[in-house]
Amino acid sequence: MKPLLILSLLFILAGCGDSEVAEENNNEIYQQRAYARYDEAIDQEYPYQDPVADIGMEKLIFLNKMFYCEPEIYGGSGPQNNVDPEVCKDYAENSEYETLTNLVYKDGANKYESVAIANGLTNELNSIFEMWLTVSHFIYGDYVCGPDCRQDLNFEVNLPTTSFDLNDDGVKEVFVILNHSLTCGSSGCDTYILQGLGDDWKIIYNGKEIRRILAKKTNDYYLIYDMSKYNDYLCSFNKIEYECKIVEGTKK
Numbered sequence: 001m002k003p004l005l006i007l008s009l010l011f012i013l014a015g016c017g018d019s020e021v022a023e024e025n026n027n028e029i030y031q032q033r034a035y036a037r038y039d040e041a042i043d044q045e046y047p048y049q050d051p052v053a054d055i056g057m058e059k060l061i062f063l064n065k066m067f068y069c070e071p072e073i074y075g076g077s078g079p080q081n082n083v084d085p086e087v088c089k090d091y092a093e094n095s096e097y098e099t100l101t102n103l104v105y106k107d108g109a110n111k112y113e114s115v116a117i118a119n120g121l122t123n124e125l126n127s128i129f130e131m132w133l134t135v136s137h138f139i140y141g142d143y144v145c146g147p148d149c150r151q152d153l154n155f156e157v158n159l160p161t162t163s164f165d166l167n168d169d170g171v172k173e174v175f176v177i178l179n180h181s182l183t184c185g186s187s188g189c190d191t192y193i194l195q196g197l198g199d200d201w202k203i204i205y206n207g208k209e210i211r212r213i214l215a216k217k218t219n220d221y222y223l224i225y226d227m228s229k230y231n232d233y234l235c236s237f238n239k240i241e242y243e244c245k246i247v248e249g250t251k252k
Helices: 002-045 057-069 085-097 111-120 122-136
Strands: 099-102 161-164 173-177 191-197 200-207 210-218 221-227 232-237 242-246
Touching: 111 122, 111 161, 111 173, 111 191, 111 200, 200 232, 200 242, 210 232, 221 242
Parallel strands: none
Antiparallel strands: 099 210, 161 173, 173 191, 191 200, 210 221, 221 232, 232 242
């Protein structure tokens, strides 16, 4: 009788052990499912967490921050349950100078940029050539070998160029640096932004080299950041062109 009782007790204890293991396994499964659903919800709430090749992770994060942190401007629903409150605090503190993209200039202009330059900078290039021809260079002959030397026209302007859509209208503005001895100085080279208006192009910025496009907009145009040798400038669009102001504390 006793051996049978002991054996029964062992079976009962073994069964209890199995149920505890099963319960732990079930809890683990439920936890995994919960995490999966949470991740799915997060992906829906914050699609910028998934890499997007066409837009770029950095730009997508900025756009989503603007959407959630400035709902009155961008139509977003504002901070949600699982939004870290520090996200919008950080956005508010740093958004004015937050970089959307850094511009990369290439030597020379492609076809699209060449059309922009030919139509938008005709007067500027003519003025540089006239100055070079009649005032600063050609008129004095070849100064190396003297008045008996003969010379040809050797006028050249290098054109580092890039393009970027400043107002998200699907048409890229053209950024061009006029790299010539008459347009470059200790603070950098003259730089222009050209905007296409049908078949016409107009200048919407004339200053020094632009290297950064900021994430924030004014009048539907991204702010731009001008970094010269002596000062940094923050430039905003005034509905006609960009105007710049010195960024306090950046005087070099």
